[in-house]
Amino acid sequence: MKTSLMNKFLTDKVNNLAASATLAMAAKARELKSKGIDIIGLSLGEPDFNIPDFIKQAAVKAINDNYNSYTPVDGYLDLKEAISRKFLRDNKLSYSTNQIVVSTGAKQSIANVVEAMISPGDEVILLAPFWVSYSAMIKICGGVPVVVKSDIGSNFKVTASEIEYHITSKTKMIIINSPNNPSGSVYNEIELREIGKMLENYPEIFILSDEIYEHINYGLEHFSFASIREMYNRTITVNGVAKAFAMTGWRIGYLGAPEWLAKACVKLQGQSTSGANCIAQKATIAALDANIDRIKYMIDEFSQRKKMIINLLSNIKGFKLNNPDGAFYIFPDISYFFGKTINGFEIKNSTDFSLFLLEKAHVATVTGEAFGAPNNIRISYAASRENIKEAIDRIKSVF
Ligand code: GLU
Numbered sequence: 001m002k003t004s005l006m007n008k009f010l011t012d013k014v015n016n017l018a019a020s021a022t023l024a025m026a027a028k029a030r031e032l033k034s035k036g037i038d039i040i041g042l043s044l045g046e047p048d049f050n051i052p053d054f055i056k057q058a059a060v061k062a063i064n065d066n067y068n069s070y071t072p073v074d075g076y077l078d079l080k081e082a083i084s085r086k087f088l089r090d091n092k093l094s095y096s097t098n099q100i101v102v103s104t105g106a107k108q109s110i111a112n113v114v115e116a117m118i119s120p121g122d123e124v125i126l127l128a129p130f131w132v133s134y135s136a137m138i139k140i141c142g143g144v145p146v147v148v149k150s151d152i153g154s155n156f157k158v159t160a161s162e163i164e165y166h167i168t169s170k171t172k173m174i175i176i177n178s179p180n181n182p183s184g185s186v187y188n189e190i191e192l193r194e195i196g197k198m199l200e201n202y203p204e205i206f207i208l209s210d211e212i213y214e215h216i217n218y219g220l221e222h223f224s225f226a227s228i229r230e231m232y233n234r235t236i237t238v239n240g241v242a243k244a245f246a247m248t249g250w251r252i253g254y255l256g257a258p259e260w261l262a263k264a265c266v267k268l269q270g271q272s273t274s275g276a277n278c279i280a281q282k283a284t285i286a287a288l289d290a291n292i293d294r295i296k297y298m299i300d301e302f303s304q305r306k307k308m309i310i311n312l313l314s315n316i317k318g319f320k321l322n323n324p325d326g327a328f329y330i331f332p333d334i335s336y337f338f339g340k341t342i343n344g345f346e347i348k349n350s351t352d353f354s355l356f357l358l359e360k361a362h363v364a365t366v367t368g369e370a371f372g373a374p375n376n377i378r379i380s381y382a383a384s385r386e387n388i389k390e391a392i393d394r395i396k397s398v399f
Contacts, residue, residue: 013140021132021370025354029364040391042380043364045181045328047246049298051283055245058286062279071275074266075102075254079281082288083254090214090292091224093237095256101265102284104276106212106240106253111137112265113208113236113255114173118143122172127158128372129331131181131210135372146171147372152322152333156183156373157191160198173206174199176225179213182371182378183331184306184324189223196228207235212253215244215292217326218303226256233258243327244295245287250280302328305381305388312392313379316399328382331368335375343398350374361394 006015025043032039074080080097087093103109110133118124120142126134128147135145146166148158163174176195178187187195199205209225226235240253255265269275309330313319318336337347345356351367354377358364368376381388 017140018136018370020136021366025358025364025366028358032358032362037362039358039362039364040383040387040394041364042383042388042391043366043378045243045380045382046248047243047298047302047328047382048384049246049301051246051250052287052290052294054290054294055247055283055287059279059283062282067278067282069278071278071281073270073275074262075100075276076278076281076285079285079288080254082285083256086288087237087256090222091211091237092227093224093232093256095237096259099256099259099262100254101257101262101269102252102254102276102281103265103269104253104273105242105251106210106238107133108251108269108273109238109240109253109255109265110134110175110208110210112268113238113257113261114138114143115141115268116261116264117206118172121170123168123170125163125166125171125174126372127163127174127176129156129180129183129368129376130175130372131177132366132370134175134177143172144170149372151373151375152320152331155322156180156185156331157187159191160194163195164198167202167205171202171205173208175208175210177210177212179217179222179324179326181213181327182329182366182368182373182376183322184327184329185322186217186220186325187223188220192223192225193228196225196231200230203234205234207231208238209235210238212238212240212243213327214239215295216299216302216328218299218306218324220325236261241284241287244298246298247280247283247287250277250283252276252280252284302382305383305385306330308385309379309381309388309392312389312396316392316396318399329378329380331371331373331376331378333375334377350377353377357395357398360398361391363391363394 029039029041080100114137118141122143123146124138236257238255242248320333354367366378
């Protein structure tokens, strides 16, 4: 009955839409927890730190100063000025305030751009593995995701010529995400410049550069695609405060783009969510204006946890591990287990493997299939050391 109501009353667009695998797994873990099952959640990319006090204080001040009205659709001017300073300071990018749009999370910034630019039939190149929601956003607009594959052997990176091979007359956009969710791989300046050089021959292709993990970087210099002079006018730089400042629930993301595109995003946003939350915007100014050393303790801790999880997982036969340079995920190849039955559980693919870990080890991870990498699973190490240790002990014990 339910299914027939869905078919009758919902649009094909929604009926054909896959639920976000990251959020679905987090919801499932929460549900099991509420039933009293002791699940360790390593599915969501969510720092377990508290928000730094200086950011909290800015939020409290905004409340006491009575910031409570609707905000400008594109964001407070003083926040856009802070974003403009941040782009210049960290990324050598010059974006004026009318090229900047503040949104309810970087996710909305990306959705706005895709909705503003992708028409039915347009192709968007995704570099696998890619974050789960890119492909869904493209499909919502009738666009076609075109996937350039990579694997652990190439450290989950693709070359300019591999991308070029997938370009057609319908290619409208390429989405680059470095540091990458889910692999943690970071494209260096040379690799990005090679992609830029190749794209000089394709002047009508736009590049969406998702840099939300910019600061979660273990040593390689971050390089912004828009800082390639020839690419600036057709690159959209997306960032936000969720990951670096442990502000996931505050939902503030932003983009820098050519002015005409920023205007289009404002128009779209003005007809959907309007401006982002007033208190969170004011807190974001404090975050972006702070010296980046103030959050270094979190990056250092993620780096330690990365070493720890690699160490622990390397003791389990069948996990082929990568060594991420950024973000807070490890993305092992677990195809060794395909076709095996373990503990009475038949593992045919990475989704089965992730469900197996949930059911038997009570550890939540995310299937690689959702990221266009069917041999892998994503394990987030944005969790406490105790939880990471306990989770990997449990995983080890079920084999
Ligand atoms: N981006 C995070 C993740 O991949 C948050 C969840 C989501 O919105 O997908 O875990």
